[in-house]
Amino acid sequence: MPQCPHQALQIVDGKVAWSAAACEQCDTCLKMCPQHATPMAQSMSVDEVLNHVRKAVLFIEGITVSGGEATTQLPFVVALFTAIKNDPQLCHLTCLVDSNGMLSETGWEKLLPVCDGAMLDLKSVGERMSSAINRTR
Structure with a gap:
């Protein structure tokens, strides 16, 4: 996704995929998202x-x-x-x-x-x- 200056976001199978390794925690994704949602949220067991x-x-x-x-x-x-x-x-x-x-x-x-x-x-x-x-x- 071009909005992320660190290329930490991609679209995979129609969903936003976040790369923890590439993310610099700049929060550009939060500022760009109309819902101010974080792609960093994860489901865990x-x-x-x-x-x-x-x-x-x-x-x-x-x-x-x-x-x-x-x-x-x-x-x-x-x-x-x-x-x-x-x-x-x-x-x-x-x-x-x-x-x-x-x-x-x-x-x-x-x-x-x-x-x-x-x-x-x-x-x-x-x-x-x-x-x-x-x-x-």
């Missing part, structure tokens, strides 16, 4: 994520899943956290989730046994509460 975590294990104390709403991928998050807790090389890592808190009680019951904590991004529903939280009028 639990094992693929664990391989990335293992490479960094000496430098990290835990992992946090976030983005959009991580709990919409609940089976994956539970499987990932379970795998970390069961791996002798990784079990010392904390497993956190960044969430809007809208997960059902049943969902939290599935997640909490393997989750060390949650960071909740709370939104207020009323103007009065919003003003109090944000100290605005």
Whole structure:
């Protein structure tokens, strides 16, 4: 794709393919895309994520899943956290989730046994509460 100054993007089988080796993280692709979508997003299995975590294990104390709403991928998050807790090389890592808190009680019951904590991004529903939280009028 000519928009990428480093030739890190190609069209393969009708889809955008991203080359991590060629990418210089200049974000030109984000600026050029009408949807501001990143071609760097990847689908990974639990094992693929664990391989990335293992490479960094000496430098990290835990992992946090976030983005959009991580709990919409609940089976994956539970499987990932379970795998970390069961791996002798990784079990010392904390497993956190960044969430809007809208997960059902049943969902939290599935997640909490393997989750060390949650960071909740709370939104207020009323103007009065919003003003109090944000100290605005």
